[in-house]
Amino acid sequence: MHKIAVIKGDGIGIDVVNESLRLFDVIGKKFEIDFEFVEFPWGSTYYLKNNKMAPDNFLEILAKFDAIFLGAVGHPDIQDNITLNGLLLPIRRTFNQYVCQRPSTLFPNVKSPLSNKKPYDIDLVVIRENTEGEYSQVGGFTYQNTPSEVAIQTAVFTRKGCERIIKYAFELATKRNTKKHVTSITKSNALRYMTLWDRTFDDVSKMYPDISTNSLLIDAACMDFIRRPEEFDVVVASNLFGDILTDIGAMITGSLGLASSGNINPDKDHPSMFEPTHGSAPDIAGKGIANPMAQMLTGAMMLDHLGELEASQAIKKAVLNIIENGDTLTPDLGGTATTKSVTKAIIGNLN
Ligand code: NAD
Ligand code: IPM
Ligand code: MN
Numbered sequence: 001m002h003k004i005a006v007i008k009g010d011g012i013g014i015d016v017v018n019e020s021l022r023l024f025d026v027i028g029k030k031f032e033i034d035f036e037f038v039e040f041p042w043g044s045t046y047y048l049k050n051n052k053m054a055p056d057n058f059l060e061i062l063a064k065f066d067a068i069f070l071g072a073v074g075h076p077d078i079q080d081n082i083t084l085n086g087l088l089l090p091i092r093r094t095f096n097q098y099v100c101q102r103p104s105t106l107f108p109n110v111k112s113p114l115s116n117k118k119p120y121d122i123d124l125v126v127i128r129e130n131t132e133g134e135y136s137q138v139g140g141f142t143y144q145n146t147p148s149e150v151a152i153q154t155a156v157f158t159r160k161g162c163e164r165i166i167k168y169a170f171e172l173a174t175k176r177n178t179k180k181h182v183t184s185i186t187k188s189n190a191l192r193y194m195t196l197w198d199r200t201f202d203d204v205s206k207m208y209p210d211i212s213t214n215s216l217l218i219d220a221a222c223m224d225f226i227r228r229p230e231e232f233d234v235v236v237a238s239n240l241f242g243d244i245l246t247d248i249g250a251m252i253t254g255s256l257g258l259a260s261s262g263n264i265n266p267d268k269d270h271p272s273m274f275e276p277t278h279g280s281a282p283d284i285a286g287k288g289i290a291n292p293m294a295q296m297l298t299g300a301m302m303l304d305h306l307g308e309l310e311a312s313q314a315i316k317k318a319v320l321n322i323i324e325n326g327d328t329l330t331p332d333l334g335g336t337a338t339t340k341s342v343t344k345a346i347i348g349n350l351n
Helices: 012-030 044-050 058-063 080-094 159-175 194-206 218-227 239-252 293-305 309-325 339-350
Strands: 002-009 035-039 067-072 099-105 123-129 133-142 150-156 181-186 212-217 234-237 262-264 272-274
Touching (some): 067 080, 080 133, 159 181, 194 212, 293 339
Parallel strands (some): 002 067
Antiparallel strands (some): 099 123
């Protein structure tokens, strides 16, 4: 039995989670997996009624689950800082989900905006530090709303925090059947604190003599994600730099609508949270055309984490088959299909 907390959140998050739950229903029956999904109506609608994103004890409630399956959070009428710091970011930190794992693979029949890219030319994974760095909540405002206002927020890098995420990246590189390469991303020419990351990277890399490495500044890495993305294998980056790079990774492999993501606690002493890279997409919310594939592939990552490898493979294969077939694709992939018809096609392919 897997107990999974479901937070659909806002905008297209609601649609793509609804469709994924339909898929899980079929998967559960087909592979005889006993899921217990418990839905929590937290997010911006809850905020507009209660002036908070979730009840005060939401972290205690979530702590009892095996995993959290989340759509997206963000509403055009509420400051993002309120919505994200009221729900998403405390979950990542409190449950020590220090790995944010985001693969970018160019699948067959998906058009990259980069010219002359063939299927699987791009096949990289970004390992983003997810609990500290630039997202640390250290700082504040003084003389607020006056002409003398000062805003300070400090990045926090710890040796332990750098070491565990970099080690995770190297371990993944040893397992992946690709180039056995890890790229480290910093900006330590300008940001002195990042030399701690660089020194830690050097130390950890000595433990993995079979893995080749290089180090790039974030600006150069953004350039190379466009110029020569085929050279990347595993990329390890801080919280903010990993965030930025993974939107690029999603777009060069076709769409944010395909970009899966897991906020993982590798020690499994707290639940991990699975939410795609994309947000609530207000520009297409309510239109019924969001691509549910990112959320479903994120669901496959969750099944991997829960040890349901066969079921996870089945989801990935069905999604890939529908992409390759090309008849039922949402507008982000150049088609005219709806969210629901894509789900129907994927479920049909499973059976
Ligand atoms: P976004 O990812 O929501 O959308 C960016 C673009 O990609 C939009 O044009 C959107 O239509 C498209 N897109 C995204 N997902 C898609 C899908 N599944 N199918 C088809 N097209 C898709 O980013 P944004 O517009 O910068 O942010 C919107 C809101 O979401 C903001 O409030 C932001 O803070 C929030 N956000 C939340 C999360 C999260 O909850 N994990 C992640 C990113 C952004
Ligand atoms: C993501 C999002 C979040 C992040 C925002 C919404 C706080 O962009 O998951 O990529 O920056 O981590
Ligand atoms: Mn992001």
